[in-house]
Amino acid sequence: MYRPAGGKSRSDRGLTGQPSAAFVEARYFPRMRCLVTTAPSGSFEEARELAERFGLEAQSRADRVIPELVEAAAGAPILILSKARADLVHRGRAFRASVGMGFLRLVRARQGETDPLVRAAELREDDEVLDATLGLAGDALVAAHATQARVIGLEASPVLAAFVTAGLRRLLVPGRVAAGRIEIRCADHRAALREMPDRSVDVVLFDPMFRSAAESGALFDLVRTLAEHAPLAPETLREARRVARRGVLVKDAPPGHELARLGLVPLPSRRSPRIVFGWAGAQ
Ligand SMILES: C[S@@+](CC[C@H](N)C(=O)[O-])C[C@H]1O[C@@H](n2cnc3c(N)ncnc32)[C@H](O)[C@@H]1O
Numbered sequence: 001m002y003r004p005a006g007g008k009s010r011s012d013r014g015l016t017g018q019p020s021a022a023f024v025e026a027r028y029f030p031r032m033r034c035l036v037t038t039a040p041s042g043s044f045e046e047a048r049e050l051a052e053r054f055g056l057e058a059q060s061r062a063d064r065v066i067p068e069l070v071e072a073a074a075g076a077p078i079l080i081l082s083k084a085r086a087d088l089v090h091r092g093r094a095f096r097a098s099v100g101m102g103f104l105r106l107v108r109a110r111q112g113e114t115d116p117l118v119r120a121a122e123l124r125e126d127d128e129v130l131d132a133t134l135g136l137a138g139d140a141l142v143a144a145h146a147t148q149a150r151v152i153g154l155e156a157s158p159v160l161a162a163f164v165t166a167g168l169r170r171l172l173v174p175g176r177v178a179a180g181r182i183e184i185r186c187a188d189h190r191a192a193l194r195e196m197p198d199r200s201v202d203v204v205l206f207d208p209m210f211r212s213a214a215e216s217g218a219l220f221d222l223v224r225t226l227a228e229h230a231p232l233a234p235e236t237l238r239e240a241r242r243v244a245r246r247g248v249l250v251k252d253a254p255p256g257h258e259l260a261r262l263g264l265v266p267l268p269s270r271r272s273p274r275i276v277f278g279w280a281g282a283q
Contacts, residue, residue: 032057034159035073037064039082046081050165054158054186077159077226079166086166088159088222095222097167099175102138106175109145117205118146120267120277121249127202130154132189132240135223137164137182139205139251141171144181151182152201154189156228161186188228193239199282204240207251208232210258237262241283250278 034056036047044060051058056079059072066089069078077090086097099106109115117139123129127147131140134153144151155161161184168179185192193204209229232250240248252258256266256276264278 031074032076034077034079034162035059035069036079036081036162037061037069039080041083042081043083046166047079050079050081050162053165054162056158056162079159079162081166085170086163088163090222090225093218093222095163095219097163097170098136098219099138099141099164099167099171099179100136100217100219102136102141103171103175105138105142106145106178109142110174115142115146116269116275117142117249117251117277120269120279121203121205121247123147123203125149127246128152129203129205130196130201130240130243131182131205131207132193133205133207133209134164134184135160135207135227136219137168137179137184139207140182141168141175141178143205144178149181153182153184154187154192155184156186156188157226158186160223160226190233190236190239193236193243196239196243198242199245200243202245204244204248205251206232206237206240206248208258210252231258232262234262237280238283241280244282247282248280250280252276252278 036051036056036058038044038047038061047058050056070089077088080087080089088095105115123143123146125147126149128149129143129147129151131143131151131153134140134155137153140151140153155164165184168182171179208231209227210231237248250259250262250264254273254276256278259266259276259278264280266276267279
């Protein structure tokens, strides 16, 4: 469970000088970000590992049914791990962890098709890729397959990072090797990029939330609810160009208003009418 920031102020105390009940509830026991637990086939070790890694709260299932877990989570999402699947229960809906369209893209790539992202970034074997907006990890999966190398995936939302980590571990065989190359870190890319040395990866990918407004589907509803929505700032793009050896690929929705705001020109493309890419060379 994450800890409250800051200390106590006098106004937090009741007449007795003791913290008031409201303060105790709101500040000493802040809401959990996500409850991580198991189905009967799941491993509590994994629940604990994900909770520790992403700052969430692991609780043993203790025979509780979903409504009891919902009550215990007090509005926070609940990640339920079973052997073969992972589900996130949030606001009355259950979302099964998956890489969305990423799996179909991977299957097509295995059949010899070149994915539009791979073509736009000119990804090749052994390239090291930093996916700075991991989301459901569809792009990261396709990149890991194309490069046969490690992909670092940064995700600002701890809940999404845990959900996607659990999902990638359970991916069906055709995707499992590529999924194993993705290293997920829960971090804000604005801070993470500032700390990275010059020219430390080949390509940086950005797919910020401005594009996702056009996406539909249950999993994208979930991403929209949990994601970081801040637009990509020009200074972050500059940092990424410093960190990249070859360049930075930015995704946008047509006609590319966000690319224009960042001073990028959409790359010509014959496919993907729902996506435009912009490329910024390394600095
Ligand atoms: C549109 S989704 C990315 C989808 C992804 N390309 C895929 O294939 O599944 C954008 C993701 O980037 C994350 N994000 C946005 N700003 C971020 C930041 N500053 N640092 C890290 N992650 C960020 C959001 O939380 C969200 O999950």
